[in-house]
Structures are given as structure tokens and as C-alpha cells.
Amino acid sequence: GAVVSQHPSWVICKSGTSVKIECRSLDFQATTMFWYRQFPKQSLMLMATSNEGSKATYEQGVEKDKFLINHASLTLSTLTVTSAHPEDSSFYICSARESGSDYNEQFFGPGTRLTVL
Amino acid sequence: GQNIDQPTEMTATEGAIVQINCTYQTSGFNGLFWYQQHAGEAPTFLSYNVLDGLEEKGRFSSFLSRSKGYSYLLLKELQMKDSASYLCAVMDSNYQLIWGAGTKLIIKP
Numbered sequence: 001g002a003v004v005s006q007h008p009s010w011v012i013c014k015s016g017t018s019v020k021i022e023c024r025s026l027d028f029q030a031t032t033m034f035w036y037r038q039f040p041k042q043s044l045m046l047m048a049t050s051n052e053g054s055k056a057t058y059e060q061g062v063e064k065d066k067f068l069i070n071h072a073s074l075t076l077s078t079l080t081v082t083s084a085h086p087e088d089s090s091f092y093i094c095s096a097r098e099s100g101s102d103y104n105e106q107f108f109g110p111g112t113r114l115t116v117l
Numbered sequence: 118g119q120n121i122d123q124p125t126e127m128t129a130t131e132g133a134i135v136q137i138n139c140t141y142q143t144s145g146f147n148g149l150f151w152y153q154q155h156a157g158e159a160p161t162f163l164s165y166n167v168l169d170g171l172e173e174k175g176r177f178s179s180f181l182s183r184s185k186g187y188s189y190l191l192l193k194e195l196q197m198k199d200s201a202s203y204l205c206a207v208m209d210s211n212y213q214l215i216w217g218a219g220t221k222l223i224i225k226p
Contacts, residue, residue, distance in 0.1 A: 034214075042218070043204060043216045043217060043218040043219050044160070044204070044216045045216075046213070046214070046216075049213070091157075093159050093160075105150070105162055105165060106150075106214060107162070108152075108159040108160050108161070108162075109159060110158065110159050111158065111159040113157075
């Protein structure tokens, strides 16, 4: 149980285009989902916390107009990188916390590797 | 500020034991997690400690001392597949995970 999927696994796009990444909790409901970015040889950096039915909470320094997050249901959150540029190339990982769980574990998706040319 | 410290890199021999330390200073504490991350992959959950003491799970054990702001991950009978980065993360009072930079563990035959 507690499986989180991400789609796509990897994407290559041209500079200026927008890319949408989906994060799904497959066998549980997730009130809260998290979006992380990880550059090579660095740790995870939290970008935003996404709560179902409400606006996402962005970390300092993360542009909310560039990284659009939608959490329309208890099993799906999407991250859209708008007008992507080469510096947005990174490994994007989502995680989900099960609704009502006393155990605070976050379950991670497999990640999406974005390369912007 | 909030801070998680762990060694950048460690090297150990196959079959041996290695201990990866983590010290933390956070605003509140709702548990400490250890994750394993292989290169190019997402982290996978290893352990969760919220009370002081040792949690054992097969070849892996995790220890926590809240008064000292200290934890360690102990890996026994090391295998080559254990070569990975090990991430320490603390959940603060806002139930947000604060991540360490990770410890790259290199296993040599």
C-alpha cells in the first residue's frame, strides 16, 4: 500500500514551453501533498505544500506564478512549470501524506526529471 | 534557524557495520525520519523515531535522543546495494519536513 505515482518520469522540452507533472496517490487519500526539487548532489528542497481544495503554500524564493500547483482531488496534485528555462532543469519529486494518519510519514513518488533545452 | 547536520560522505567495507549520525536544531519536533536515496531515484522510507531509544528493523536500526537533538542510522552486514545517500529529516512543529543534505555512503568490496 501507500503508493504514489508521478507522470511523466522524464521530459525534455524547449525553453519557453510549459510542462505539467502529475502526482497521484494510488491507494490512499492524501489531504496534503508536497512538491520538492532536487539538483544534482544536493538534498531535497521543498517548493510548496499543496492542500486539497485550497491554495498551495509556497516556500520562500519559489515563484508561485511560475510553478502552478493544483490539488483538485484527494488523490491528484499537479505542478505546472510555466515558461520553462534551462535553469529549471531538475529532478522534481512529489510526496503525499495520508489523510487522518497518526503516522507522519510522507510517501514519495518516483520523481520526474525535467530537462529544458 | 532550523538546521540538520550529517556527514557529507562515508566509506565502509562490505560486510561491516556503519553508523551515520545526524544532529538537528528545529522549531518543535514531531519525529525524525531516515530515507535512502539511490542516484536518480526518489527517497525510500527507512525508519521513523519519535520517542527516545533504538528502533531495529532487520539490518537497519535507528536511534534517537531528543534531549541531545541527535540520531543515528546503523547499518549492519553491509551489502554493495547499500551504496546510496542517506537522508535525515525532522518534522517540525508545523508538520513540515526539514531535510539534511544527505550522507553519501560508499561500500567497498
